[in-house]
Amino acid sequence: MPREIELKLAVPDAALAAVAAWLDAHGEARGETTLLNVYLDTPARDLARQRAALRLRQKDNQTGSQWLQTLKTAGSSQGGLASRNEWECEVAGEAIELSRFPDDARAVLAPLAGQLAPVFRTDFVRRTWIVTQDGARIEAALDTGTITAPGQARTETIQELELEWLPGEDGDDSPLAEAALRAFAARLAHVAPLTPSDLSKAARGYRLTGGSLS
Structure with a gap:
């Protein structure tokens, strides 16, 4: 089962330039991408109650545009370090294609498909950027943007750095993952005051609508 291990850090306004400059100097820059995402659920918020999040993403960069669908299910997050199950695959356009998900993901979504x-x-x-820490490869992603919801006048700002463990031959659950992510975050702490965040973008979106990702 695919597993995502990442450390999320909130980045204050004054630190954005310093963090980007440090990553330019110490990592391998991989460019800039615009990510437009819509999260789906049932009116009763069945996915949220299962601690699951379903996302449809349009990804635009120098090479063109791509649509992806992603399902993330129950995981844990403490001190900004999160571990969760994740399935992602490409789709033709702005619509969920249930048949393209593997069996585990379809089992979660199939009973709800008509209500999403x-x-x-x-x-x-x-x-x-791709960076290394103690022999581990880590993807550092600096995100800036907004969270919005239909009928809600208020928006939330996205300004965060996600450090994601890139598994090697040992797989996603290597015991080195947490130590490598925290060690790299400690290096960044000398650059700017970054605060660990346990709230995913999905959890913040549900909060904006008056609900929660339990």
Whole structure:
């Protein structure tokens, strides 16, 4: 089962330039991508109650545009470090294609397929770098943008750095993952005051609508 291990850090306004400059100097820049995302759920918020999030993403960069669908299910987050199950695959356009998900993901979504509708959006620009820490490869993604929801006048700002463990031959659950992510975050702490965040973009979106990702 695919597993995502990442550390999320909130980045204050004054630190954005310093963090980007440090990553330019110490990492391998991978460019900039615009990510337009809609999250779907049922009117009863069945996915949220299962601690799951379903996302449809349009990804635009120098090479063109691509649509992706992603399902993330129950995981844990403490001190900004999150581990969760994740399935992602490409789709033809702006619609969920249930048949393209593997069996585990379809089992979660199939009973709800006819009720799914947009709930909120997260739209942001992502700059990415590949960095190394203690022999581990880490993707550093600096995201800036907004979270919006239909009928809600208020928006939330996205301004965060996600450090994601890139598994090697040992796989996603290597015991080195947490130590490598925290060690790299400690290096960044000397650059700017970054605060660990346990709230995913999905959790913040549900909060904006008056609900929660339990």
